[in-house]
Amino acid sequence: MKNITFLTALLLLTVGLWAQTPISGTVKDGKGHPVRGASVTIKDSYDGATTDSLGNFHFSAADKGNFILLITNIAYTTVELPVSLTGSPLELRIVMKEQLSELRAVTITAGSFTAGDAKRGAVLSSLDIATTAGSNADITAALKTLPGAQQVGEQEGLFVRGGAGYETKQYIDGTLVNNPYFSSVPDIASRGRFSPFLFKGTVFSTGGYSALYGQALSSVVLLESIDLPEKSEVDASISPLLAGIGTQQLSKDKKSSWGGSYNYVNVDLYFHAVKQVPDYFRTPQFHNGDFNFRFKTKNGGMIKYYTTFAYNDLGLRRQDYDSLNMKDAFSLTNHNWYNNLSWREYLNNGWKMDLGASYSTNLDNIGQQVQNASNVKIAFPDTVFWMNSKTFNVDQRQDLSQIKAVFDKKLGALSAIRFGTEYWYAFNNQKYRSQAYSIDTFYKFHDNFNAVFAESDIYLTNELAAKVGLRYEHSTVINRSDLAPRASLAYKTGQYSQFSFAYGIFYQKPENNQLFYTTNIGFTKATHYILNYQKMTHERIFRVEAYYKKYEDLIKTIPINYFYSTFNNSGNGYAKGVEFFWRDKKTIRNFDYWVSYSYLDTKRNYLNFTESMTPNFAATHTASIVMKRFFTKLKSGVNVTYSYATGRPFYNFFLDGNKYDLTASGKTKDYNSLNLSAEYVPQLGSKTAKSWLVLFASVSNVLGYNAVYGYNFSYSGQYRQEINPPAKRFYFIGCFLSWGIDRSQDAIDNNL
Amino acid sequence: MRYSFLFLALLTAFTAAAQSDKYTQAMQKNIALLDSAKTIDQLQSLAGTFERIGDAEKTQWLPYYYAALAQTFVGWAPETKDKDANAQKIDAYLSKAEAITKNAELYAIEQMKLTQQMLVDPQGRWMSYGQQASAALTKGLADDPSNPRLYYLKGMTTFNTPAQFGGGKDNAKPLFEKSVALYKAAQPKPLYPTWGRKEAEDMLAKCQ
Numbered sequence: 001m002k003n004i005t006f007l008t009a010l011l012l013l014t015v016g017l018w019a020q021t022p023i024s025g026t027v028k029d030g031k032g033h034p035v036r037g038a039s040v041t042i043k044d045s046y047d048g049a050t051t052d053s054l055g056n057f058h059f060s061a062a063d064k065g066n067f068i069l070l071i072t073n074i075a076y077t078t079v080e081l082p083v084s085l086t087g088s089p090l091e092l093r094i095v096m097k098e099q100l101s102e103l104r105a106v107t108i109t110a111g112s113f114t115a116g117d118a119k120r121g122a123v124l125s126s127l128d129i130a131t132t133a134g135s136n137a138d139i140t141a142a143l144k145t146l147p148g149a150q151q152v153g154e155q156e157g158l159f160v161r162g163g164a165g166y167e168t169k170q171y172i173d174g175t176l177v178n179n180p181y182f183s184s185v186p187d188i189a190s191r192g193r194f195s196p197f198l199f200k201g202t203v204f205s206t207g208g209y210s211a212l213y214g215q216a217l218s219s220v221v222l223l224e225s226i227d228l229p230e231k232s233e234v235d236a237s238i239s240p241l242l243a244g245i246g247t248q249q250l251s252k253d254k255k256s257s258w259g260g261s262y263n264y265v266n267v268d269l270y271f272h273a274v275k276q277v278p279d280y281f282r283t284p285q286f287h288n289g290d291f292n293f294r295f296k297t298k299n300g301g302m303i304k305y306y307t308t309f310a311y312n313d314l315g316l317r318r319q320d321y322d323s324l325n326m327k328d329a330f331s332l333t334n335h336n337w338y339n340n341l342s343w344r345e346y347l348n349n350g351w352k353m354d355l356g357a358s359y360s361t362n363l364d365n366i367g368q369q370v371q372n373a374s375n376v377k378i379a380f381p382d383t384v385f386w387m388n389s390k391t392f393n394v395d396q397r398q399d400l401s402q403i404k405a406v407f408d409k410k411l412g413a414l415s416a417i418r419f420g421t422e423y424w425y426a427f428n429n430q431k432y433r434s435q436a437y438s439i440d441t442f443y444k445f446h447d448n449f450n451a452v453f454a455e456s457d458i459y460l461t462n463e464l465a466a467k468v469g470l471r472y473e474h475s476t477v478i479n480r481s482d483l484a485p486r487a488s489l490a491y492k493t494g495q496y497s498q499f500s501f502a503y504g505i506f507y508q509k510p511e512n513n514q515l516f517y518t519t520n521i522g523f524t525k526a527t528h529y530i531l532n533y534q535k536m537t538h539e540r541i542f543r544v545e546a547y548y549k550k551y552e553d554l555i556k557t558i559p560i561n562y563f564y565s566t567f568n569n570s571g572n573g574y575a576k577g578v579e580f581f582w583r584d585k586k587t588i589r590n591f592d593y594w595v596s597y598s599y600l601d602t603k604r605n606y607l608n609f610t611e612s613m614t615p616n617f618a619a620t621h622t623a624s625i626v627m628k629r630f631f632t633k634l635k636s637g638v639n640v641t642y643s644y645a646t647g648r649p650f651y652n653f654f655l656d657g658n659k660y661d662l663t664a665s666g667k668t669k670d671y672n673s674l675n676l677s678a679e680y681v682p683q684l685g686s687k688t689a690k691s692w693l694v695l696f697a698s699v700s701n702v703l704g705y706n707a708v709y710g711y712n713f714s715y716s717g718q719y720r721q722e723i724n725p726p727a728k729r730f731y732f733i734g735c736f737l738s739w740g741i742d743r744s745q746d747a748i749d750n751n752l
Numbered sequence: 753m754r755y756s757f758l759f760l761a762l763l764t765a766f767t768a769a770a771q772s773d774k775y776t777q778a779m780q781k782n783i784a785l786l787d788s789a790k791t792i793d794q795l796q797s798l799a800g801t802f803e804r805i806g807d808a809e810k811t812q813w814l815p816y817y818y819a820a821l822a823q824t825f826v827g828w829a830p831e832t833k834d835k836d837a838n839a840q841k842i843d844a845y846l847s848k849a850e851a852i853t854k855n856a857e858l859y860a861i862e863q864m865k866l867t868q869q870m871l872v873d874p875q876g877r878w879m880s881y882g883q884q885a886s887a888a889l890t891k892g893l894a895d896d897p898s899n900p901r902l903y904y905l906k907g908m909t910t911f912n913t914p915a916q917f918g919g920g921k922d923n924a925k926p927l928f929e930k931s932v933a934l935y936k937a938a939q940p941k942p943l944y945p946t947w948g949r950k951e952a953e954d955m956l957a958k959c960q
Contacts, residue, residue: 039800044808046778050800052793070807074841104837125876230883495834538873585873592875630875632914 021085024058025092027051027071035096038073042083061085075099098462100413105462106492110500110532110545113146113204129196132626133639134675134700136732138191139202140181143221144643145624147545147579147596148206151645151671152617154709154723156181156189159617160206161549162575162602163218163526166511170221171213173304173342175358176424178400182286182312183334183364187709187723193288193310193336200226207528207547208502211453211469211486212406212418217508217526217551225340227302228257228294233740235261239733240269256295263288276726281375282315282331301345310336320370320390321721322714326378327371328390335363350410354420359401366394369435380436385562386715388436396430398512412459419454426477428512443516447477447509455486463492473523475509480522482507497535504528510555514567522569525552539586541594549575554606559658573604573612593627608653608660616710619645619671636680645671652713652720663717672705692738700730778805779814779943786822787947792829798822799845806848813858814943816849820861821945827868835868856899857945859892863905885909900934901945903927904952911955921959928956 027035034055041048042061048070049059061067064085069092071079076096083090113124124142135141140158143149150159157165170180172194184190196202201224209220229248237244246261265286290308297303315331343355369377369391380387406420429444455469469486486504493499507523514521532545554571583594600620605612622645630637648671652664677698683691701707706728711720782801789795799822806815820842827838842865849858863885870881886909892902907927913919935949 037796037800039803041800041804041807046774046801046805046808048800048804050797074844075837101840538876585875632917 020060020062021064021087022058022060022089023069023083023085023092024056024089025094026055027057027073027094027096028055029076029096029098035073035076038071038076038096040094041070041072042085043068043070043080071096075101075104100415100459100462102414105414105459106465106490106498106500108465108467108488108490108500108502109498109534109543110208110488110490110502110530112209113143113206124202126196126199126202128628129202131628131637131639131677131679133641133677133698134643134673135641136191136677136698136700136730137196139194139196139199139221139223140192142196143202143204145594145596145626145641146204146206147543147581147598147622148219149598149622150600150617150619151622151624151643151673152709153189153671153707153725154187155617156184156191158204158219158221160219161547161577162573162600162604162615162618163549164615164617167216167218167508167526168221169213169216169219170223172223172306172340172358173225174212174354174356174404174406175340175342175402175422176215176400177338177358178360178398178426179336179338179362182310183332183336183362185314185316185330185332187712188726193308193338194223198225198306199223206545207549208486208488208504208530210467211455211471211484212420214451214453214471214473214484214506215449215508217506217524218549225304225306225342227304228254228296229259231740232257233738235736235738237263237734237736239735240273241265241267241732242734256293258291258293260291261289270731274727274729274731277724278316278318278726279327280314280316281329282313284312284314286310286312297343297345299346301343303341303343305339305341307337307339309338310334317371317375319721321712321719322387322716325373327373327375328368329371329375330368331366333365335361337361352408352410354404354406354408356404357402360399362398364394364396366396368392388434389563391435393433393435394430397428399425399427401425414457414459414465416457417454418456419452421450421452423451424449428515430512430516445477445512445515445519447475447515449473449475449509465490473507475523477515477519478509478522479519482523482525494535496537497533500530500532500534502528502530502532510567514555517564518566521555521567522553524554524569524571526550527552539584541581541583543579543581545579545581547575547577547579551575551604551606554604556606557608557660559608559655559660561658562655571604571606571609573602573606575600575602575618577601590632591627591629593625595626596622596624598622609651610653610660610662613651614649616648616650619648621646634680635682636678639677641673641675643671643673643675647671648710650710652711652717654717664713664720668708668710671707672703673700673707674702674705675700676702690739692740694736695734696736697733698731701725701728704728775805775809775812776943779818783818783943786818786825789822789825792826792831795822795826799826799841803845803848811852813849813852813855816845816852817857817861817945820845820849820858820865821947824861824864824868827865835872839865839869854895856892856896856902859888859895860899860901860905863888863892863902867905867909898934898937900931900938900952901948903931903934904948904955907931907952907955911959925956925959928952928959932956 027038029035036051036053038051040057045063047059047061049057051057066084069081069083071094075098077099079094079096129139129142130137132142132145143158148160152159155165158168159165160168170177181192182190203222205220213220229250232248232250234247242263242265244261244263248257248259250257268283271280288310292306294304313333317327317329320326320328338360340358345353347353370387372378402424404422406418408416408418410416426447432441451471451473453471458466467488471484474481484505484507488500488502490498490500506526509523510521527550530545530547535542551573553569554573555567556571557565557567559565577598577600580597585592600618602618603612603614624643627640647667647669649667651662653660654663680695682693707725709723711722713720782798786798789798799819802815802819806812809815823842823845826832827835832838846858846861866881866885866888870877870885889902889906907924910919910927911924931952935952940946
């Protein structure tokens, strides 16, 4: 009996080979478009087919009975279909549901430029920032070549879309940086404190940014520090202007690293070679040290600590603008210490946690006095009180401590919710000494600032995504709260093209020098509406963005007398404009260029403005063209940047008792600047090189164009003096060395 | 009882042989088809076929390897515009193969996949994809120091890198020589990959 069963089984097995069931049909997606390359399979058998470009398939199945038909394609959700194979032909119509995928999904681009090496949708890479001519590896200077930013040269900061420099804030790993620039001298912009090489990603948001950030009316620059260096190395830099040494040590298991560096800048030699307009009686000097450690946690999280200490000192004399026989001598000493600790951790069930803490303290000792032709201090009678106001000392300190926690949970493939809180404790004090009257005035305030925020990324399909957020903020110094909604939407119109829209309300505390006088003022407010179209392939990017921004509750100055003012929130304004960006790496081999253009129409009534006026930092038309060409044969690269801006308005306000009168106004001439830089990398491609050398040279404003940023007016208003850069051109040459051993190549070479 | 045991043993042996024979035949047939495939549709279809064989067999890495290889050939075609999306498909096959084993042949596929992604934007992607591609070669050679395909791929990368960057004909030549020598000495197991010999010989001729 058993034998017969076996025989039957054997027989059946053989018979099965002949009775085939033809299966055919089509596979389409939800919109009725054919799905090409979908695999149609009888589960656990070899039988099946792949769909053609019309979504058609056909094959024959050898086995009989009930089976599962599997339809798979990487971009779609797998379909499992029970089928009964009897030998009679099967005709199937299959509909597959598209899967959300990061690679195919739309990204929200309204208002933001992403720079970074790993990021999708990046507009600039870290190296782009360093090799933009005229930037000299200053992040802010490179971002100025993007649309939305003004070519302001007399103050540091990014002036974005009709916003003042202080309306742009910088964040490192989620926490605010209180003093991102070196302390500056009036009418001369200073550099940023942080090197672009510290960061793997930079987002420059020109508006409509996420609810995770606040206290910036116009714009945020989000800097994300690198996790671990690629290898251990020692670096040195030498230039007539600076000398530096540093190291990065990566542990053998590549799970932790530490590093430190020290730089010293002294421009004495340079100022002897290149004449400066101001008379520097204390040569600018900068000492800068930093240290970091980073390590990976068990679950792939990351803990990073970065600290930097800086000291700088300088003193300079310039022509006094009330008397041609006199000079204003200004001196500055600054100490700054910045600390940032962050912890990113992956928790269970798709949760992610980002904790951040930072502490910074900044100390400025500033002095100014009016001197005669022999550089001797002059005293004035009370009748020329405006001259007395130019002789003073200011000692000020700004401390900021922060903690921030953000929790993030993935919902489905791409959607996510995010929420968190942050707390800032700010302490600011200032001692102002009027030399003429020997009076010391002390100002100080503390602020406990708290924010709670939540945000959700909602992906409806690969084509349609939304981000909705809400942020609550409270500041104790002004004892005010606000509620800031944010929303953005993106819709993909083609494989490479998309529209995005962003809306948001943004609040910002009044500035320190206003809070010193009164705390009975509220948040300033801006509402943004942004519409963006972008078409982006790997080698070409085209963007157009139009925006409207409404300013409310801006700070107005209410003068009481020449020396004393108070403030209220009666100011307002608007900004609107259109911007274009085009980048192309494709048309000409080894040649990469981008072009930005911004049109801006803005007016505001704030501070001492007598009516709604275009602020003096706003040019109607701004354009930049950045070009980079690398010559592999010469192992060198040449970079050119040309920037242009139409003239900016300037005003002179005269304080008449307790109100301002507009006594002069006009427009500066157009701004032009052509910058060049070149790098030479002699060891490029050398397999045996243990040390690397980069020679770098740059010239800013090659054509020697005389830039006029505005005017300083004498008290009488009869005389005006141009605000110019301290020298027409800026030259830099430097040599950067690094010693590091990359062993990845050795294993292969040893086998040759 | 004894008979039925014998029968059972015989039957098991028979079906196993039939099964493995079916596998070998299907593989041989489709490997031959892959060697002669010309269009993207043919390659795509073969990738699907190999995946089906792999899914049915469950313990064989070679079907997935060939599926990934066919998909890699799709990636080299200029008509394939979105190399990242194609790389995602290659990855899907590779990860199925790697769940069974991880070896030099799979590293070779990984290297090609990463190279295709790197070539999308060599300047921008060299640091990420380029480095990962060379790491894949290193790992592959650590697994099998006499794999001729890895030397061929290393030769190709070197050949296509400008001489100033340590590439060019002269630097590529010893790699192709080594590759060709290894192809001559190679004694691949049945169904194991053999591709690349002619390509390596042609490249060596170009370097002369």
